Amino acid sequence: MLNFFRKRSANLKDDLLSGLTVALALVPEAIAFAFVAGVSPIIGLYSAFFMGLLTAIFGGRPGMISGATGAMAVVIVSLVAIHGVEYLFPTVILCGVIQILAGIGKLGQFIRMVPHSVMLGFVNGLAIVIFMAQFGSFNTVNDAGELTALGGPALYMMLVLVAITMLIIWLLPKFTRAIPASLAAILVVTGLSLAINKAAPESWTAENQPHAMLTVGDMLRTNTTASATKEVKAKLGETADQEAIDSAVAAAIEAEGGISAGLPKLYFFDSQYEFLPPMNLATLWIIFPFALTLAGVGLIESLMTLSLIDEITETRGRGNRECFGQGLANVVSGLFGGMGGCAMIGQSLINVNSGGRGRASGITAAVCLLLFVLVLAPWIEMIPMAALVGVMFMVVIGTFEWASLRTFKKIPLSDVLVMIVVAAYTVLMHDLATAVIIGVIISALVFAWQHATHLGAEVIIKDDGSKVYQLHGPLFFASVSSFKELFDPREDPDEVVIDFYFTRVYDQSGLEAINGLAEKYRSLGKRLHLTHLSPECRKLLDKAGDMVEVNMSEDPQYHVATDRLG
Structure with missing residues (x-):
């Protein structure tokens, strides 16, 4: 792994600045995963707030960032589609209870059983997944309301700004560490983007795209438009007229209202939800399989992230306490109408790279995220996606274990096989938890065969x-x-x-x-x-x-x- 994450001692200034940097990167991630789960972006943002705050305080790994994640979203989407969003919240609460019991039962120590080859495959596969996920930021919508790739001068300028972002992150630490390189890159590229958008001629803009440079606000409107169009066509069929589609899209955009919202409140006091699921065995029968899957996925991804951050910072987190902290955060997130979550590896690496080592960094990220939702939404929506994509590309470079490519001929063939299988499954299925389980099973079978x-x-x-x-x-x-x-x-x-x-x-x-x-x-x-x-x-x-x-x-x-x- 490239030495972007060199060992540094914790201090409050670094924690505050790195927390702010992470908060900026959390916004588009939370919005994107909310769309994957089929829920409102505000639900994703609230989940990121509660998960980030409570795990920073009660979790077992200072400096690790938690929030709404894709691994949890792919489990949630089927629950929401079949039973409705009202069943999501008790499911998340039950997931948290299971994770708390796992922490009390000291199951966090089982992460030590994960072989190094599985960890390498996990890290490399994750780096590829993060890299591929950034291409979604290059999308816009066409006249039919469908996602399409950005093209023309707008694409070229976006690529230039991505390159500038990466260059700043690489060069700035060579001159000063007074400000995190990622934060400086976001601020500089945001300024350039605003200037480009103001000066860009109409010929630079894509169809139905008001800006030459895509921003966080543009991403939200793009995803909302595509989602609303797809929903209308699913209900009315391909015969749906354009007027009906435009009306549905306008209503969806108005309902979302950007990333601005008020303080979160307990979901059973929220009038926007039509009904509350009855608290009986029938409901438990529905939610328990989803809750158990969410708990397992969340714990595996969180404990793997904990091990990775341990290795990078040359410190040691507490797995059992992390299980408890994740569980508590999910319980509270569910109570306040959140989709739950777990550790976010990309954001955790941004935090570590920016100097965040203490609990203050995670707390700062969560508090700043809430401030964005409450009062700073218009400013945050102006941040260009190019800056955030550039930050994540640098995370990819720092995450991928490049040295593993040179050791293929020096390590046992079985370890190479495990690395490839774990990485391939992670990339193809986007299921980090199952990839780790498969890797551990293969390693155990190889061990048993050899010792037989x-x-x-x-x-x-x-x-x-x-x-x-x-x-x-x-x-x-x-x-x-x-x-x-x-x-x-x-x-x-x-x-x-x-x-x-x-x-x-x-x-x-x-x-x-x-x-x-x-x-x-x-x-x-x-x-x-x-x-x-x-x-x-x-x-x-x-x-x-x-x-x-x-x-x-x-x-x-x-x-x-x-x-x-x-």
């Missing part, structure tokens, strides 16, 4: 005629077949000893293999002894009770594996 062949035995014949099998390697479900092949009950003497000094029994499959072997020797009138069992192995055998009947010989005190080594 590592079980062997050294055979010793003692003076008294007894035979000792000194095992080497782990005994678990994958190595059971190898274990059985080591023994020859018919040809062995009457007294046989299995020495477990160099091995351990890990699961019920191993216990059953031992029991089956003991039965074979017993049926032949021979005795099988087990020696040098570790305390964990003895505990497994004791717990199995009558399920396993073996003769455990009394051992002196040997040096065997303990919990500290396990």
Whole structure:
């Protein structure tokens, strides 16, 4: 990874400035993900506020940014489409409760089980996803109200401003760190954009596009127009006349009202929602599968982000506390009519790159976002998308693990496969949580396959005629077949000893293999002894009770594996 995120100590000035930078980048992201989820942009903005504020205060990773995310939006969209937005809020609340229980149950520590190859694939896939997502900012609408790619001089000027943004972010830290490079780039490019829009001739503008340079406000109107047009055509069919479409679009734009709104209020006191779902088992049956999926997706993405920020800043977050903080934020977000969310990797990297290390950076980002919604909406809508796209492109460059491309020939083929699968699934399906789960499963299967062949035995014949099998390697479900092949009950003497000094029994499959072997020797009138069992192995055998009947010989005190080594 490029050294954009060098280790820096936390200070209040950096936290405040980086928080402001993150807040500017949060606005279009929250709006875009709200459209993906099929809800109002204001719901996305309120969700970003509550998620960002509460996780900054109660979460386990200072400097990490949370908000409305695409991973959660793709789960929410089907719920809203089938049951309506009124079912969204209790679903988000239940999601938060599940995450709180996960934190109390200390499930956050399981993130340590994610292999490094999975992390590399996740990071590289994420960088590609962030890169591809920026192309949506180059869209406008045509006469038919459909999204179309920006073209002509407006596109060329936008690309120039994107390049200027990236150049400022790259060069400014070489001269001064008094102000975050991303914030300086946004301010400079916003000024250039305003000048270009004022001076641009009519020939530069795209169809139905009032500005030469697309701004945050333009993006909101573009998405609203496309969404309203699609909805009208879905209801009336392709026969819908242009007057009906124009009327629906005008009504939708007026209803959205930009990003300006008042203070959020509890959703069950909000008159805009037609009804409240009854709090009964039928409702629980509807929302529970969605809530469980949201909780899992949110926790996996948040804990992966936590691990990434840990690696970048060379510090360590607290996974269990992060689970609790995410859960609390989702509960409050749901109560106030939000769509919930989780950690946002792109915004977290912007924060880290801008010097944000403490909780004040996340709090500042959330508070500034609320101020944008309450009083500064007209100013925020003037920010050019080119500046925000340039910032995100620099995040992509800093996120992608370029060194991994040079190590393909130096690491095991299985690790390369895991990296490619995780990255490819992330890019193709845009499902970060499932990509991580698939990567962990593949890594576990590879580990089991490799260690299944590592079980062997050294055979010793003692003076008294007894035979000792000194095992080497782990005994678990994958190595059971190898274990059985080591023994020859018919040809062995009457007294046989299995020495477990160099091995351990890990699961019920191993216990059953031992029991089956003991039965074979017993049926032949021979005795099988087990020696040098570790305390964990003895505990497994004791717990199995009558399920396993073996003769455990009394051992002196040997040096065997303990919990500290396990």
